[in-house]
Amino acid sequence: MLILKTLARGPLHGYEIALRIQQSSEDVLKVEEGSLYPALYRMEEQGWVEAEWGASENNRRAKYYKLTRAGRKQLAVETSNWERLSEAITKVLHTA
Amino acid sequence: MATIKLILRRLGAHVRKEAADCEIEDELRFHIEMRTRDNIAAGMSPEDAVADAMRRFGDFDHIRAICEEIRKEWLAVVMKVVKGLTWIMVGCGLALKLAADEEAWQPVGNALILIAGLWRLLIHLREIQPSQRRIRAAQLTIVGRTHTIGDFSAIDLKGHTFTPVPAYDKDGRTPVERLISDESSGKTVT
Numbered sequence: 001m002l003i004l005k006t007l008a009r010g011p012l013h014g015y016e017i018a019l020r021i022q023q024s025s026e027d028v029l030k031v032e033e034g035s036l037y038p039a040l041y042r043m044e045e046q047g048w049v050e051a052e053w054g055a056s057e058n059n060r061r062a063k064y065y066k067l068t069r070a071g072r073k074q075l076a077v078e079t080s081n082w083e084r085l086s087e088a089i090t091k092v093l094h095t096a
Numbered sequence: 097m098a099t100i101k102l103i104l105r106r107l108g109a110h111v112r113k114e115a116a117d118c119e120i121e122d123e124l125r126f127h128i129e130m131r132t133r134d135n136i137a138a139g140m141s142p143e144d145a146v147a148d149a150m151r152r153f154g155d156f157d158h159i160r161a162i163c164e165e166i167r168k169e170w171l172a173v174v175m176k177v178v179k180g181l182t183w184i185m186v187g188c189g190l191a192l193k194l195a196a197d198e199e200a201w202q203p204v205g206n207a208l209i210l211i212a213g214l215w216r217l218l219i220h221l222r223e224i225q226p227s228q229r230r231i232r233a234a235q236l237t238i239v240g241r242t243h244t245i246g247d248f249s250a251i252d253l254k255g256h257t258f259t260p261v262p263a264y265d266k267d268g269r270t271p272v273e274r275l276i277s278d279e280s281s282g283k284t285v286t
Binding site for chain 1: 122129154159163167
């Protein structure tokens with residue numbers, strides 16, 4: 001969900017995705033950066049993201065990922081599921 | 097449309113399998129290089145910058161292997177479909193040959209069977225792993241040059257490298273004969 005959300009703004013390469021997630025979460029979410037790639041490959045298999053080789057900002061060859069229409073739908077589904085879950089947990093915490 | 101593009105790109109990648117594996121490695125290395133560059137820009141020494149980038153990334157070989165595995169899973173499904181298509185082509189070719197009244201259809205049937213056969217052969221050749229291909233090449237060398245002491249290079253078998261023991265050494269002894277001879281002469285056997 002975090003990767004899909006990060007890609008919703010536009011195409012990014014893997015390193016930029018990792019940076020954006022870390023920055024958006026104000027350094028709270030620090031995952032092993034390499035674990036991002038198997039997740040991206042799985043998403044590509046599912047058709048949620050599309051990859052294309054291009055030139056990076058420092059003119060290096062980089063693989064850019066962008067969200068597909070199926071990816072946007074999936075993001076909407078996962079965001080809705082997450083909101084329901086976090087709302088439910090908040091309710092339990094506040095009543096207990 | 098996106099799915100069709102993905103299928104075509106993946107089939108292309110399957111035809112140039114080694115290139116696809118290199119692309120995975122290139123992508124992962126690019127990540128580490130970018131992190132290293134940013135670390136240096138933040139004031140780290142080049143050595144510390146690389147070490148930090150590697151630590152943050154995790155086990156490079158393991159991650160690359162997982163990515164390759166994901167690719168292969170998907171390709172396996174596509175290749176099943178492609179193989180199915182070759183059988184359909186053979187069926188259509190045979191049907192044309194047997195059922196078509198006009199002689200003009202006979203070459204079309206033959207062409208379909210021939211194309212399906214060649215396609216199938218190409219798929220089979222691509223399915224043999226590079227490591228298996230090297231082993232087969234080594235086996236062919238052994239068969240073809242039984243009594244020649246071959247200088248075999250190391251064989252990479254699914255990431256585990258080993259060097260085949262030559263059947264005969266330069267004195268024409270087998271490995272067992274060599275072992276007995278070395279033991280009796282008091283040489284240390286490793």
